Amino acid sequence: MTRNPDCEVFQDQLDALQAGALPEEGIEQLRLHATSCGDCAMLLRLHEYLAAQPLGELEAAVPDELVASVWPRVRAEIATGESVRLRESRGWQGWSWLAPAMAAATLLLFIGSGLMYQEVRELRRRETALVQQVAEQERWLAELDLRTSTDPVARTAVLAGRPTWERALARRRSVSVAELSRMLGSLPATTTIFDASDTEALYANLPSWLATAARNLAAEVPVGDGLQAGELRTLVESLGVDSSRRISTTRLLALAGGSARFDVSSPGAL
Amino acid sequence: MEERELTALAAAFQRGDEGAFERLVEALTRPLIAMAYRYTGDWEWARDLTQETWVRVYDRIRRYDPVRSFRAWVYTVHRNACLSHLRRAWVRYETNPGDDALGHAIEPAVDPLADLERREFHGRLLMAMGTLSESQRQVFAQVYLEGVDQKEVAQALGIKHTTLRATLHFARKRLAAALREMEETP
Numbered sequence: 001m002t003r004n005p006d007c008e009v010f011q012d013q014l015d016a017l018q019a020g021a022l023p024e025e026g027i028e029q030l031r032l033h034a035t036s037c038g039d040c041a042m043l044l045r046l047h048e049y050l051a052a053q054p055l056g057e058l059e060a061a062v063p064d065e066l067v068a069s070v071w072p073r074v075r076a077e078i079a080t081g082e083s084v085r086l087r088e089s090r091g092w093q094g095w096s097w098l099a100p101a102m103a104a105a106t107l108l109l110f111i112g113s114g115l116m117y118q119e120v121r122e123l124r125r126r127e128t129a130l131v132q133q134v135a136e137q138e139r140w141l142a143e144l145d146l147r148t149s150t151d152p153v154a155r156t157a158v159l160a161g162r163p164t165w166e167r168a169l170a171r172r173r174s175v176s177v178a179e180l181s182r183m184l185g186s187l188p189a190t191t192t193i194f195d196a197s198d199t200e201a202l203y204a205n206l207p208s209w210l211a212t213a214a215r216n217l218a219a220e221v222p223v224g225d226g227l228q229a230g231e232l233r234t235l236v237e238s239l240g241v242d243s244s245r246r247i248s249t250t251r252l253l254a255l256a257g258g259s260a261r262f263d264v265s266s267p268g269a270l
Numbered sequence: 271m272e273e274r275e276l277t278a279l280a281a282a283f284q285r286g287d288e289g290a291f292e293r294l295v296e297a298l299t300r301p302l303i304a305m306a307y308r309y310t311g312d313w314e315w316a317r318d319l320t321q322e323t324w325v326r327v328y329d330r331i332r333r334y335d336p337v338r339s340f341r342a343w344v345y346t347v348h349r350n351a352c353l354s355h356l357r358r359a360w361v362r363y364e365t366n367p368g369d370d371a372l373g374h375a376i377e378p379a380v381d382p383l384a385d386l387e388r389r390e391f392h393g394r395l396l397m398a399m400g401t402l403s404e405s406q407r408q409v410f411a412q413v414y415l416e417g418v419d420q421k422e423v424a425q426a427l428g429i430k431h432t433t434l435r436a437t438l439h440f441a442r443k444r445l446a447a448a449l450r451e452m453e454e455t456p
Contacts (some may be wrong), residue, residue, distance in 0.1 A: 011439065042446040049391055055417035058303040066317050070299045071292060074324045 006033050010040045014047060178243035181236050189230030196226045271297040273339055280340040284331055291331075295324055296342065302348050308415040309352035311392035319355055323348040342426075349411065360400035398448035406441040409434055 013030045016022040018121070022030070034041040184193075194202060227235070282290035299320055307314035323416065326347050334343050399407055409427070412418045413434075424434040 014442075015435070015439070038450060039443075039446055042450050043442055045391075046395070046442060046446055046449065049388070049395070050414045055301075055304055055308065059301050060308070062300050062312065062316075064305045066303060066313055067300050069293050070303070070317060070321055070324065073321050074295060074328070075292075077321065077325050078328055084429060 093260035174246040177245050184229045187229040193230040193232050196229040199226050281336045303329040323351050394452050398445045401448045409437045416451045
């Protein structure tokens with residue numbers, strides 16, 4: 001359009017017309033060009049339409065009842081906080097799905113976060129339990145090391161508060177003859193290890209390779225009041241068994257709990 | 271009503287005088303409806319948009335700076351409401367060009383045919399405004415729909431008058447092209 005010189009002249013004239021500075025002759029030329037150019041004709045039509053009714057005139061044409069109806073409606077809308085317009089909701093009409101969708105999303109988030117919180121809480125509880133178990137194991141291992149220590153102070157500290165010597169034994173899988181002897185030596189010599197019936201059962205079931213030593217011991221040690229720690233230590237040391245020989249603590253504890261239920265007829269049994 | 275009186279009423283309303291708000295509504299409703307009519311071509315819509323503008327003014331009166339012209343501030347709020355209305359109409363027009371996106375009602379007229387043609391052209395013009403850039407639309411709306419003086423618009427927008435004239439020039443060309451396309455489309 002602007003490449004045509006006539007169209008450019010038309011544009012200039014239209015601007016002059018817009019400014020009210022176009023003489024009658026120029027207006028005629030403008031109309032003449034518009035008859036032969038569709039684009040310029042539309043521009044002229046647009047101009048004439050826009051200039052046809054100035055805003056001032058339009059104000060006078062506003063129906064009085066329309067003006068009068070505005071304040072009551074505004075007052076009602078402000079009072080209720082809601083629109084009283086009967087026309088369809090224009091702004092969010094296409095977004096009616098948004099509110100329920102957001103509500104559903106919020107609910108899912110709430111449930112999801114609740115489940116995650118429960119799972120996290122359960123994991124933390126298990127973590128705490130595991131930490132406690134590890135701490136207990138470490139303490140137990142430390143005690144085990146101390147129990148085999150030759151330091152009497154440390155050994156005493158470990159045994160302090162322990163209910164019985166069985167519990168001390170129970171903390172190890174096996175114990176050597178030398179360790180057993182040391183352990184018995186750490187106990188008060190009068191501590192009863194086997195009562196009378198257990199002692200009789202023990203003697204009756206001693207294997208042949210121990211029989212001589214046991215008989216010698218039995219001749220010297222009365223079994224009426226059972227075997228005390230001091231006596232048992234003497235017995236262990238007098239057996240002449242290799243001091244590095246390992247004895248299952250499980251079997252020792254079973255023997256202490258009732259030798260009648262325990263087969264000690266062979267060296268392997270101990 | 272003088273600008274000075276409007277500003278005094280607005281300041282009174284800011285202090286909590288509800289009666290001042292009612293007087294402002296009485297003073298400016300008619301020009302606002304006329305202005306909205308230029309944007310919509312429909313009296314009912316013009317009334318609804320004016321109502322919407324007053325509710326916005328009521329809610330946002332604390333934002334008004336009494337140093338500025340109250341009339342200019344309200345017109346800006348109103349213009350934004352009208353342009354928002356047009357934007358929604360443009361979206362509906364894009365979705366379904368066959369619909370009367372502006373929802374025009376047929377009103378009685380002295381010359382029904384001429385009036386119908388005028389209203390149809392007005393509807394197409396408003397639809398064609400959707401093809402303008404935001405700056406072109408602002409300038410075109412203020413100059414042609416609201417009848418604001420070009421120099422005042424340029425001053426308010428902080429641009430030179432020659433720049434504004436060039437913007438109007440290209441806006442008119444684009445509108446004319448869009449209108450021709452609409453007329454040629456069955």
